[in-house]
Amino acid sequence: MADAHETHVIVGGGLAGAKAAQTLRAEGFSGRVILLGEEREQPYERPNLSKTYLTGSSERSELFVHDTTWYAAHEVELHLGSSVVGLDRQAREVQLSGDGVIRYDRLLLTTGAAPRVLDIPGIDLGGVHFLRRLADSDRLRTTLQTLGRENGTLVIVGAGWIGLEVAAAARGYGVEVTVIEPLPTPLHAVLGPELGEFFAELHQERGVKFHFGATVTGIEGRDGMVLAAHTSDGQEHPAHAVLVAVGAAPQTALAEQAGLELARREEGGGIAVDASLRSSDERIFAAGDVAASWHPLFERRLRVEHWANALNGGPAAARSMLGQEVVYDRVPYFFSDQYDLGMEYSGFVAPGDYERVVVRGDAGKREFIAFWQAGDGRVLAGMNVNVWDVTEPIQDLVRSQRPVDPERLADPSVPLAALVE
Structure with missing residues (x-):
């Protein structure tokens, strides 16, 4: 000590x-x-x-x-x-x-x-936002309130967690939202195409427009304010404000x-x-x-x-x-709330480093658990969507590193705790 x-x-x-x-x-x-x-x-x-x-x-x-x-x-x-x-x-x-x-x-x-900053024309315009600090959130909230009253449009660059959560908040204010993402689905690198498509549908049902497969090459403005975002495929996306959410x-x-x-x-x-x-x-x-x-x-x-x-x-x-013996080995965990959907994710999967995604529950009703499995059956990660009080057994599965039969993993009648025994 x-x-x-x-x-x-x-x-x-x-x-x-x-x-x-x-x-x-x-x-x-x-x-x-x-x-x-x-x-x-x-x-x-x-x-x-x-x-x-x-x-x-x-x-x-x-x-x-x-x-x-x-x-x-x-x-x-x-x-x-x-x-x-x-x-x-x-x-x-x-x-x-x-x-x-x-x-x-x-x-x-x-x-x-x-926040990562794009090296593109117009990035310093007054209507361009980043979200990391409390002051950023204050400024963005004021912008969303104004856009909602005036039927304005927000372009979000990046379909990661921040981009999607802001999209949900913006739609709650009545803002028109376009999300531009170079990969084929939202959250593609984190969740893969299977669950990425699930989140795309969630937002599209609420009126969010996605533009996949393109990057933003410039932001057009006049008198310091935003008019549009331009993408690498030659398209113009009208906007009154832009949120850049391309990672940190x-x-x-x-x-x-x-x-x-x-x-x-x-x-x-x-x-x-x-x-x-x-x-x-x-x-x-x-x-x-x-x-x-x-x-x-x-x-x-x-x-x-x-x-x-x-x-x-x-x-x-x-x-x-303080000199205490410490081994920091907690299973990574995060959560997100978007519209009426809440989710928790436990584990770690490198992009493409899994064999299959196993779903337990009803994805159509948006009440399910998704598991990412390695080729040998180990559970690498699990995400519970509108299903609660299962984080501990999911993390136990990840930590056990034991092969699990995919059919038993998908069967809601099999307790998660039984898969670790």
């Missing part, structure tokens, strides 16, 4: 960083805890920025990890609007913009990820400048850490969206950009900072 004279610094004021600070205190660390957040908002959770907060069905106050008094009450030194511009590993110091320097005994990097890149500049090992591109990039979330420097740890950690179950590095990874990875890194 670190002693009371030590200083543990956390760079990154999101969910992972806030939960790490909470865990340091809960585990009895009595030294200084300094949490540096680049945003001026206190730490908050991001999922509802594209879900209930964007639709107006939840309040701003519900987003925050802790109430405003928690940090002072637990002697966590919270610095908002603090950009870290340098890291000196030899001196064990982080440099702040404005020439401030903070020394650390242990350092945790939870710097997250940033881990914010590794600080780690790279300091010479920390980075993960390979095929591992998702990010800061390379071991199963205890320790980097190539024994005093520096990483968690959340920026960390590519060694996963003992999948025997590879994984970088997971989802809420559960930040929620659980931050505390795991904090315990590791």
Whole structure:
């Protein structure tokens, strides 16, 4: 256990960083805890920025990890609007913009990820949106409200989770929506064509238009505002606003400048850490969206950009900072809400790295569980759609790595727990 004279610094004021600070205190660390957040908002959770907060069905106050008094009450030194511009590993110091320097005994990097920006004409027009921060969601919500009143059109570039959730929110406001996606279905790289087509139909029934097989080559505007998006197949898509949702890149500049090992591109990039979330420097740890950690179950590095990874990875890194034995091997998990559909996904499948998709339940009624199986029958991942309280047995199936008969897997009369026995 670190002693009371030590200083543990956390760079990154999101969910992972806030939960790490909470865990340091809960585990009895009595030294200084300094949490540096680049945003001026206190730490908050991001999922509802594209879900209930964007639709107006939840309040701003519900987003925050802790109430405003928690940090002072637990002697966590919270610095908002603090950009870290340098890291000196030899001196064990982080440099702040404005020439401030903070020394650390242990350092945790939870710097997250940033939206990928397209290098195309018109990307800097006033009507072009990205969605990562609370301020982005505030601005986008105002835009959707205006477009809904004026029968406006939103073009969404990218049919991933953010793109689809915003499409659902926009339709709730009455906005006309066109989604442009280069792959053949939504979520193609994540779910494959079988379930990608399922999500296409879900949105098409609500009036969303898809344009597959093309990329956006430019955004046309006048007087700073958006008029249309142009695609690689020569088509023009009228628009009053554009959301660019083409993924996020881990914010590794600080780690790279300091010479920390980075993960390979095929591992998702990010800061390379071991199963205890320790980097190539024994005093520096990483968690959340920026960390590519060694996963003992999948025997590879994984970088997971989802809420559960930040929620659980931050505390795991904090315990590791305190010298506890930590093996961070949780099964990846995420969730999504679109219209009246709720889903949860557990597991990991590399694109194309599965033999079959097995469906248990009624996909037509949108109440089912889909399983991705390897050629040897192992369950790689499972997604429950409008079926609840099954996450634990699905994760048990993934973790067991045991072959499962596809017919039994598809049979609702066979309890999921029985497939692990």
